[in-house]
Every structure is written in C-alpha cells, then in structure tokens.
Amino acid sequence: MTLIKRLFKFIFKTLFWLFVFSIAIVVLFKWVPVPITPLMVIRNIENGPTDQEDRWQHDWVPISEISKNLQLAVICSEDQLFLNHNGFDIEAIEKAYESNKKGKKLKGGSTISQQTAKNVFLWPERSWFRKGLETYFTFLIELVWSKERIMEVYLNSIEMGPGVYGAEAASNYWFKKSASNLSKSEAAAIAAVLPSPLRFRARPATSYIEKRKSWIVRQMNFFGPLQYTSPNDAKN
Numbered sequence: 001m002t003l004i005k006r007l008f009k010f011i012f013k014t015l016f017w018l019f020v021f022s023i024a025i026v027v028l029f030k031w032v033p034v035p036i037t038p039l040m041v042i043r044n045i046e047n048g049p050t051d052q053e054d055r056w057q058h059d060w061v062p063i064s065e066i067s068k069n070l071q072l073a074v075i076c077s078e079d080q081l082f083l084n085h086n087g088f089d090i091e092a093i094e095k096a097y098e099s100n101k102k103g104k105k106l107k108g109g110s111t112i113s114q115q116t117a118k119n120v121f122l123w124p125e126r127s128w129f130r131k132g133l134e135t136y137f138t139f140l141i142e143l144v145w146s147k148e149r150i151m152e153v154y155l156n157s158i159e160m161g162p163g164v165y166g167a168e169a170a171s172n173y174w175f176k177k178s179a180s181n182l183s184k185s186e187a188a189a190i191a192a193v194l195p196s197p198l199r200f201r202a203r204p205a206t207s208y209i210e211k212r213k214s215w216i217v218r219q220m221n222f223f224g225p226l227q228y229t230s231p232n233d234a235k236n
Contacts (some may be wrong), residue, residue: 076219
C-alpha cells in the first residue's frame with residue numbers, strides 16, 4: 001500500500017511541476033524570442049551529420065521588421081478568422097471531426113494559434129494525445145499572449161522551406177531580401193507553400209503554387225488593412 005501511495009505521490013508531483021513549467025515557459029516566451037523548436041531538432045536528426053556550420057536557417061526578427069504583406073498573407077491563407085477567434089475555429093474542427101469519423105486521414109483544421117502552439121512546444125505527430133496537448137497550449141498562449149505576439153512567434157518559428165524557419169530566413173532564401181521588404185506577391189508565394197514547405201517552392205513557383213498565390217492575393221485585397229485586436233476588444 002505504501003508503494004502505491006508513493007507512486008501516486010510521484011505521479012502527482014510530476015504532473016504538478018509539468019503544469020507549472022508549461023505556464024512558466026509560455027509566460028517567458030511572451031517577451032523572449034523562441035531560440036529553437038522541436039521540429040528544428042527533429043529535422044536536423046533526420047538529415048543526419050552535416051558539414052555546414054549552421055544546420056538550419058533561423059533569424060528571429062521583431063514583428064515590426066516583418067512585412068504586413070506577409071502577416072496578412074498567412075492569415076488569408078491559413079486562418080482568416082485569426083483576429084476574431086479565441087484560438088479555435090469551431091466550424092473547421094467540426095468538419096475535421098466528421099472527416100476523421102468517416103475513416104479518412106486524421107486531420108485538424110488548425111488555426112494559426114494552434115499551429116504556433118504545436119511548432120513551439122510540441123512535436124509534429126498526428127495523434128489525439130498530441131492534439132490534446134496542442135489544445136492546452138493554444139488555450140495558454142491565447143490567454144497570456146496578444147494576437148500580435150502569436151503572429152510574431154508563428155512567423156519566426158514556422159517551417160518555410162528545406163532547413164528554413166521563420167520569415168527572415170525564408171525571405172532571404174526565396175527572394176534574397178529582408179522580410180520587411182516583401183511585396184504582396186512575394187508574401188503570397190511564401191504563404192502558398194506553408195501546407196507543405198518541403199514539397200513546394202515559392203520560387204520558381206509551379207502552376208499550382210501560382211494559382212494558390214493568385215487566390216491569396218485576391219483574399220488579401222478583400223480582407224483590407226491588418227489591425228490587431230483581441231477577441232474581447234472586438235466585442236466592446
């Protein structure tokens with residue numbers, strides 16, 4: 001009996017400190033740049049030994065140095081309700097649930113907030129356990145961070161090409177320029193490859209990416225100027 005009590009006590013303490021750590025790291029990353037993500041480490045292991053001094057390209061820049069064109073392009077491409085939801089697109093989740101229930105490939109309907117939570121804190125696995133942790137971290141970052149901070153972390157952490165992470169590295173890789181100088185068309189091209197950045201190229205673009213890019217640009221024109229407000233501000 002004593003052994004069982006000790007085991008439960010150990011499990012409780014472990015879960016408690018994991019809970020405390022999760023909150024602490026989310027609060028820390030409210031202000032501190034995210035230096036590395038699990039995906040960067042996983043990709044590096046997958047690629048094996050390299051002679052390059054830098055095993056991946058990742059240059060953190062503040063959101064003020066990332067073109068509004070790119071910020072708007074990823075919203076129009078990935079999550080058009082980003083500025084108004086609390087981290088979850090219920091309609092997209094319901095559609096994904098129905099699709100999964102029919103036995104199709106497990107998929108998520110993830111928002112930018114969910115993708116940020118996954119990229120920064122978790123690993124790229126499709127499972128209900130991972131989705132559960134993703135939901136938890138999405139709730140935390142929506143509670144602690146502003147929408148602008150979520151976008152800043154997202155655009156500095158997401159995979160945007162082979163060994164390329166974040167807006168600044170992607171802009172230099174695809175267009176030989178800083179992220180602050182991306183045109184609407186260039187921003188749309190980068191956003192167009194996000195669903196599969198190891199498969200697609202922003203430049204030179206295939207006919208499929210050109211079509212996606214044109215669609216994103218049209219959505220950007222419909223969307224209008226980008227203004228960050230929290231969901232609570234939008235209700236007032």
